[in-house]
Amino acid sequence: MSKPDSLRLSPRRLEQLHAIAGALGLSVTETITHMIRREIAAGTIPAAVPGFAVKKEADGVSIQIDNGPGKTYSVEGARALAATIRGTVAGEVGVFSVKHGYSFIRLGRGFKLSSPMPGSEVSMTGDLAIDLAEQIEKAAA
Template sequence: MAYMLRLPDERGAQLRQIAEKKNTTVSELITDYIRSEIKAGTIPSNIPGINVAKAGESIAISAPGFEASVPAHKGQTLADLLRKSAALTPSAFEHKKEWLEGIAALSGIKLKRMGAGVRIVSPITGAEYPLASGVAEDLASEIERAAK
């Protein structure tokens, strides 16, 4: 589910100005703000709607309509893959698709590129779950914490 924020036109224009001055996007600007609030302890680091938990020697990942389990020792591989995939442009993702799919196979979860992020594909159900780039990076951090 995507949230659309309604702002007065003036505030939207101000956000765009700030993003332009910082050579970033409005989405990245908001992501940075949220991460600073997590770091300050205002909100927890978990991602609403996505559950990541260590279950024995596996890491269980669930979200609405999505579930997957990966071996805990493959958690770092999946986290690295999510970060790298999220950072690639769509054309770079396509260029490295075979390499990414090979690494993804090690974790059991497949990745597909979508406009401004990636889709994780469950090895259990084949269901896909979309992740914006910043959320994919945050999920990588959650997986790393669970893998320890």
């Protein structure tokens, strides 16, 4: 995964962004996430998390990170992964699941997913992790 890009805004737009954040009681980063999720809900952009291919399969849920190898999890394994992501973001200890073949751990202020384990790894923020968990849950339903 590449380094995050910098976002250049005019001071006036930045002031407006801070005003929105203040009105919503969010950080600027959380406000951007809020705006993106609002556009997903409105149908402006798809709900898929860029860099992740999450698909319902006949025998479970396949997950591929970027161009790495994909892994098909049983429905039980996919639900366990989604629950692990949600729990770890909420403050629980991360999990190395040998049974299902993944790991999701806290790494500094962010998180790291390995899928399959061992295999592709990706670091992400908590908000992206929650969005990914939602995509996995939908595919496992």
